[in-house]
Amino acid sequence: MKNIVLIGMPGCGKSTIGVVLAKVMGYQFIDSDLLIQEQENRLLSEIIQQEGIEGFNEIENKVNASIRAKKAVIATGGSVIYGKEATKHLRDIGVVVYISLPYEEIESRLGDLVERGITIQEGQTLRDLYQERCPLYEEQAHIMINTQGLEIRDSVKLIKEKYEQYVEQPNLL
Ligand SMILES: Nc1ncnc2c1ncn2[C@@H]1O[C@H](COP(=O)(O)OP(=O)(O)OP(=O)(O)O)[C@@H](O)[C@H]1O
Ligand SMILES: O=C(O)C1=C[C@@H](O)[C@@H](O)[C@H](O)C1
Numbered sequence: 001m002k003n004i005v006l007i008g009m010p011g012c013g014k015s016t017i018g019v020v021l022a023k024v025m026g027y028q029f030i031d032s033d034l035l036i037q038e039q040e041n042r043l044l045s046e047i048i049q050q051e052g053i054e055g056f057n058e059i060e061n062k063v064n065a066s067i068r069a070k071k072a073v074i075a076t077g078g079s080v081i082y083g084k085e086a087t088k089h090l091r092d093i094g095v096v097v098y099i100s101l102p103y104e105e106i107e108s109r110l111g112d113l114v115e116r117g118i119t120i121q122e123g124q125t126l127r128d129l130y131q132e133r134c135p136l137y138e139e140q141a142h143i144m145i146n147t148q149g150l151e152i153r154d155s156v157k158l159i160k161e162k163y164e165q166y167v168e169q170p171n172l173l
């Protein structure tokens with residue numbers, strides 16, 4: 001049985017939707033960010049501060065590439081798509097679902113980027129990051145779902161439907 005892997009911009013709802021989706025599916029819930037914090041015994045923001053963005057990306061790549069799971073919803077961190085081994089592994093063990101939202105919605109959901117621990121280069125704006133990452137999420141996803149205007153329960157329902165359709169007939173989506 002495949003896992004469901006959620007990718008997308010920080011704040012798009014991977015963790016918030018993922019935990020409810022896992023409950024509805026009867027799957028385990030794994031949050032990659034929490035695995036990283038557990039394994040490093042540090043907060044994400046501390047890792048980014050102490051190791052720099054590249055150092056954090058290496059740790060994130062390694063942790064995600066070593067996830068072993070069956071029948072799990074895996075909520076990844078927003079920057080997971082920079083890790084080559086991680087993205088390959090996640091596509092191998094699961095159906096990758098990109099939760100997409102318009103830029104304005106992401107911006108309004110994110111508070112202090114530094115406190116939240118987003119890997120944004122100096123001089124780069126959130127809009128730059130959005131434009132850089134969206135094509136990468138699209139490239140890695142088996143399924144893309146626009147959740148604009150949807151409540152959590154509606155996003156869960158839609159992801160479950162699309163996932164089940166994909167498992168039945170992967171070529172139709
Ligand atoms: N309709 C909605 N669906 C999902 N989340 C919503 C919705 N409306 C508001 N939110 C809020 O948006 C935020 C989503 O944050 P969440 O931590 O789930 O994102 P994430 O994709 O896991 O980000 P990260 O990449 O940083 O882990 C939460 O604060 C949630 O309460
Ligand atoms: O999008 C990002 O750059 C990040 C998102 C979080 O989920 C964490 O993985 C980390 O704080 C980096």
Ligand SMILES: [Mg+2]
Pocket residue numbers: 014015016031033075076077
């Ligand atoms: Mg999250």
